[in-house]
Amino acid sequence: MDGLTLFGLFAVTAMLVTYALEARSHWYVLGFAAACLLGSIYGFLQGAWPFGVVEAIWALVAVRRWSQLAS
Numbered sequence: 001m002d003g004l005t006l007f008g009l010f011a012v013t014a015m016l017v018t019y020a021l022e023a024r025s026h027w028y029v030l031g032f033a034a035a036c037l038l039g040s041i042y043g044f045l046q047g048a049w050p051f052g053v054v055e056a057i058w059a060l061v062a063v064r065r066w067s068q069l070a071s
Contacts, residue, residue, distance in 0.1 A: 004042070004045055004046060007038075007042055007045075008039075008042040008046065010038070011035060011038035011039040011041075011042050012035075012039060014031070014034075014035035014038065015032060015035040015036060015039055018031035018032040018034075018035050019032050026066055026069035026070050029062055029065050029066040029069060030062070030063070030066040032062045033058075033059045033060075033062035033063045033066060034059075036055050036056075036058040036059035036062055037055070037056070037059040039051075039055040039058075040052045040053075040054075040055035040056040040058075040059060042055075043055055
């Protein structure tokens with residue numbers, strides 16, 4: 001398994017874990033946003049730009065949700 005694949009595995013695992021824990025704290029929502037950003041970076045590095053774009057949008061949506069929950 002190469003480094004890029006490990007990075008992608010880390011990103012999607014972080015997305016899964018933070019999404020599962022979102023109900024516990026608004027900080028997990030921010031963690032989900034960060035994990036989505038990592039997923040986006042992975043998508044672009046892998047050459048799957050549609051995946052990268054969608055994950056970037058999810059990151060923005062999650063940051064907006066976090067800001068609403070944090071206030």
